[in-house]
Amino acid sequence: MTFQELADQLGAFSLSLTASDYAASGVYADLLLEQRQLRQVVQHLLEQEFYLVFATAVSLKPAACLVYQFARHDVLFRVNLRLFAHENESPTISDIFHAAMWYEREIHDFFGIAFTGNGDMRPLILSEMDAGFHPLLKAENVCMDAEKLGFLPLADEPEAGDEQARGSLEDA
Amino acid sequence: MSGYFSDLYHGTKSLLVGLGVTFKEMLKPTVTVHYPRETLTITPNYRGHIELVSDEKTGGSLCITCGMCARACPSACISIHSEKPEGSKKKILTGFELDFTRCSLCGICVESCPTDAIAYSQEYNLAGYSREEFHMDLLGRLGKGGGSLT
Amino acid sequence: MKTEAFKDESRHRFLLNMGPQHPATHGVLRLVLEMDGEYVVHLDPVLGYGHRMHEKMAEARPWPSFLPNTARMDYLAALPYNHGYVCLIEKLAGVEVPRRAECIRVATSELNRVASHLLWLGAFLLDLGAFTPILYGFDDREQILDILEDITGSRLTYSYFRVGGVYRDVDDRFVENTRVFIKRMRKRLDIYNKLVTDNIIFIKRTEGIGVISPEMARRYGVTGANLRGSGIAYDIRKTEPYSIYPELDFEIPVGSRGDCFDRYLVRIKEIEQSLRIIEQALDMLPEGEFRGKAPKKIKLPPRAASFAVEAARGELVYFMVGQDSDVPYRLKVRVPSYANLSLIAELCQGMLIADLVSVMGSLDLVIPEIDR
Ligand code: SF4
């Protein structure tokens, strides 16, 4: 699997994969998704024999950004998927990649993001007593803009909500 | 059935070979040390808790109270007290405390010191009855009855 | 046991609480087991007893101060953890590392890997009821710890690597001692093979138990020796080589069936390969600096970057987001045991509880690494 092959395959979903500078970012490709596209893409990656390296979140303005990193066993090819958890909600991928079950529960612990469709949202690392306490969620005054940290392309007129410009971002 | 007997044969043989190994080891000299009757010598490179280095000329500390070590320490276990005597330009060290209960023995403080005023000690037998025993007064330890800057 | 029997609700079941303080869980891990007699119907791991929130600590201090923390996640093989972290910073700041330092890093990391595998070997067999191997394993591991203590100054949580090199140079004594150890270890591997690999009781307790298929491994993101036991030759040292690994000549041992025995065999063979790597790294060891020049203040650029290394238990990834200061905005540590343990619920369904212990041991888990 090469970058071009995956880019072509994802092109069929009308998604444009962006090349990323491996030397600087550690991944070859990068894709900013909308929530409704996630499961479709992830299903495709499972069929193409990718595995989920990790899933995590970054607390940002206007919404926390979820980062999924995928890689392959046969060749060196790391891909980052990013999507914004608007309203602190995102679709689950734990039924596609079972590894995501624990990552999603952990993200729920640390960031308070709920995964719709994941039947098991019990705390994993934190305890039941910590309900409502999300240690990695940044306070308003220290929370950075997604654009500033390169998670969103610099938009001309920033708008909140689901309408994010997508695809044309270099992570590097 | 033949699988059963060959299992039996190879199995018994493997156990006997294993027993042979343990028997051979049994006759070898002991590898353990009967602590505390015997102790091992500690390598000179051992990183124990930090200690002030004494200045050979004055017998005092080499510390210039710059505070670099305290700032670099990840666990904030160093506190430095200094004062500026009247008429003197330089500050002098009046106290150097280490809260060893929080120290992770990382050595960042030693590396950050511009005058090499701190070093590792060789002490590894550290046990105590209370937490306070590990709030160490390093300047006092350096002095041990004289030579300090007081 | 047949899974149909599990669906029969009328059968008597009971809950069994294994851990948090159980020798076979290797750390404070609790397993809530629903049992049908001796068989595990359902298994639910409870984590978090050793949680220290390392990721939050990383956000609250300049990056150099986090270095000691990296050694404290997987305390059995701390050096690869140091390695990944310094490599990430070096990549972000464009710091050159002298060759001597790279050789030292690889040699010590591999020594650490051997030490970790030896401890795993002993603990695994202890779980299965064999007491002798852990004593031999500890004897050999002790030699490694002595060698590492002599150069790093500590025995477990090393914090030995620094950005731009290592903290202290090695001397001829290190090289000599290590060579002596390699010679000794080769002989000892023979003893382990006689004592354990061929042992009929051991074979009966591990063969065909806890089979991880390549497909299942992929779904759960299993890495390290657990994955290689399933026949996939995936090792970051080969696929995504860092440091001087591309120049080294070593093999990736793989299993074929993916059961406990294969995982065991892969690790034993890995010890052999690690010894080869150490030898080569020592042969290469050039004269020169052990710590290059690194800028005093490194500002982490405001973007995301990750770096992967092969830790003793599998793939370790540091994912960092900078914010144009020396304090990271976010640091995620992808620890190998996390994914390796997450499959246990599926893997152990319908298994005898004695086999569950064998599977847990063969996965080589370090629980504080999972809890972080
Ligand atoms: S060794 Fe590390 S933790 Fe201990 S005082 Fe020095 S800087 Fe602080």
Ligand code: SF4
């Ligand atoms: S860094 Fe050295 S000179 Fe500065 S305060 Fe610490 S011990 Fe004293």
